[in-house]
Amino acid sequence: MIEATLCFVLRDRGDGRPDDAAGAPNATDEVLLIEKRRGLGEGWYNGPGGKLEGDETPRECAVRETREEVGLELDPAALEKAGELTFLLDGAVHTRCHVYRTGTFAGEPRPSDEARPEWVPIDEVPYDQMWEDDRLWLPGVLEGRTVAGEFRFAGGRPLDEAEFVDHELEWDASFRAVESD
Numbered sequence: 190m191i192e193a194t195l196c197f198v199l200r201d202r203g204d205g206r207p208d209d210a211a212g213a214p215n216a217t218d219e220v221l222l223i224e225k226r227r228g229l230g231e232g233w234y235n236g237p238g239g240k241l242e243g244d245e246t247p248r249e250c251a252v253r254e255t256r257e258e259v260g261l262e263l264d265p266a267a268l269e270k271a272g273e274l275t276f277l278l279d280g281a282v283h284t285r286c287h288v289y290r291t292g293t294f295a296g297e298p299r300p301s302d303e304a305r306p307e308w309v310p311i312d313e314v315p316y317d318q319m320w321e322d323d324r325l326w327l328p329g330v331l332e333g334r335t336v337a338g339e340f341r342f343a344g345g346r347p348l349d350e351a352e353f354v355d356h357e358l359e360w361d362a363s364f365r366a367v368e369s370d
């Protein structure tokens with residue numbers, strides 16, 4: 190089983206309207222997406238992220254992958270755990286993915302061999318150029334919600350060529366018990 194991360198960095202486009210009391214972003218916020226240049230999901234938009242290395246925690250992985258892919262420095266303590274997604278392929282767990290969200294970052298995004306970064310208004314996220322399941326959970330994550338999801342694919346490797354067949358979602362999931370993540 191692969192353990193991986195995704196990290197969605199949000200910024201306020203500056204319309205002066207505050208986010209709501211719960212801190213949920215408003216519709217003028219932008220999210221940093223990458224166009225993935227190689228590997229799984231090549232050619233599709235996603236958040237920065239990737240597989241855990243060595244004995245790093247998912248949080249450390251999200252910070253490292255964001256630095257490597259787009260050159261932003263994140264504050265690990267300011268990463269909010271927003272999701273835990275399990276991707277199954279032909280009945281077996283293929284990848285467990287920890288999803289983070291943050292509004293705290295330093296630096297300007299820059300392209301790398303792996304990724305071309307782009308700030309995208311959260312109501313213009315190109316779901317037709319992303320993994321097929323993303324439209325089911327990413328809008329809620331960008332609104333500040335938490336989600337636990339299971340997504341079933343079938344048809345053999347690689348995962349990004351398999352058929353998306355089924356899913357289960359639990360919204361407003363609590364990840365406090367595993368917050369060392």
Ligand SMILES: Nc1nc2c([nH]c(=O)n2[C@H]2C[C@H](O)[C@@H](COP(=O)(O)OP(=O)(O)OP(=O)(O)O)O2)c(=O)[nH]1
Pocket residue numbers: 193194195227228229230235236237238239240276284286320321322323348
């Ligand atoms: N948004 C989204 N991301 C997904 C899905 N399935 C899935 O594995 N991912 C993510 C998890 C990881 O961040 C990323 C795959 O990891 P990666 O970027 O390290 O994969 P890779 O094959 O390019 O690995 P590498 O050669 O760079 O080590 O894709 C999905 O359905 N939706």
